[in-house]
Amino acid sequence: MSRPSRRSSAAAPATTDRAIADLVREGVIDSVDLNAGKAVVRMGDILTPPIDWLMSVGDTTIWLAPTVGQPVAVICPEGDIERAFIAGGLPSSQMAPLFLGAQVAIRFKDGALIIYDPEAKALQLQLTGSAEIVAPDGVSITADVTIEGGLSVTGDVAVEGKIDAHGKITSPDDVVGGGKSLKGHRHIGVQTGGGVTGAPQ
Numbered sequence: 001m002s003r004p005s006r007r008s009s010a011a012a013p014a015t016t017d018r019a020i021a022d023l024v025r026e027g028v029i030d031s032v033d034l035n036a037g038k039a040v041v042r043m044g045d046i047l048t049p050p051i052d053w054l055m056s057v058g059d060t061t062i063w064l065a066p067t068v069g070q071p072v073a074v075i076c077p078e079g080d081i082e083r084a085f086i087a088g089g090l091p092s093s094q095m096a097p098l099f100l101g102a103q104v105a106i107r108f109k110d111g112a113l114i115i116y117d118p119e120a121k122a123l124q125l126q127l128t129g130s131a132e133i134v135a136p137d138g139v140s141i142t143a144d145v146t147i148e149g150g151l152s153v154t155g156d157v158a159v160e161g162k163i164d165a166h167g168k169i170t171s172p173d174d175v176v177g178g179g180k181s182l183k184g185h186r187h188i189g190v191q192t193g194g195g196v197t198g199a200p201q
Contacts, residue, residue, distance in 0.1 A: 022079035026090065029070045039066050039086060041074050044079070048074065067109075070095055108132035 002197040027043035038050035039103040051074075056062040066072060077083045091097040098105050113126040120175045125131070133139060169175065 011087050017126045021085055022076055024087075025074045025076065027072055029068050029072060029086075032065055032068060034065055037065075041072060041084075041086065043074065048084055051084050051086060054088060067095070 025043050027041040027048070030040045030042040030047060032039045033050060037052065039053055040050055041048045053072075055064060058061065066086060066089065071092045073087045073090060074084050081189050089095070095188045098107055102117065102119055103115050103117045105113055107113050110128050111126075112128050113124070115124045117124075117145070144177070171182075174184070
């Protein structure tokens with residue numbers, strides 16, 4: 001029975017180490033195809049083919065595309081770069097992570113933030129632009145609401161309770177209170193001098 005040469009036995013660990021090293025690699029996003037949902041990663045002198053990035057897919061799907069220049073980890077099953085996929089982003093000086101303690105947050109490229117603090121039970125939205133809610137079946141809010149700024153309503157407003165107005169209330173149509181029209185009501189017992197009119201009818 002022949003024995004393996006000392007040379008081949010020494011080469012085996014090196015080959016194994018190389019195969020293990022090829023399973024997970026570090027790289028930088030070189031380009032992103034948003035329509036195809038794939039990206040090319042540069043790993044030194046090597047460019048991957050367009051590959052998938054890891055995302056949550058199922059009944060609830062989250063779309064979060066990588067950014068050109070973003071450091072990432074790439075997994076290559078059995079070392080095969082053709083089967084590779086992007087496992088996730090890695091922090092860098094150009095793309096620093098968020099350090100918010102126990103808070104959970106999403107930061108967008110324009111600086112907008114969505115933050116939830118589970119200890120304080122508080123949700124905070126810091127937007128740099130506008131927000132829109134589209135809900136055909138309606139929106140229900142159970143809370144005291146404070147609005148700083150103007151309020152424009154298209155449609156009817158129904159109020160159960162009193163309205164405490166600290167400023168002027170104007171209406172191009174009419175205001176009805178207690179069944180009495182502000183524009184069309186009449187007063188009884190009108191007389192000249194210092195008398196007081198009767199209640200509106």
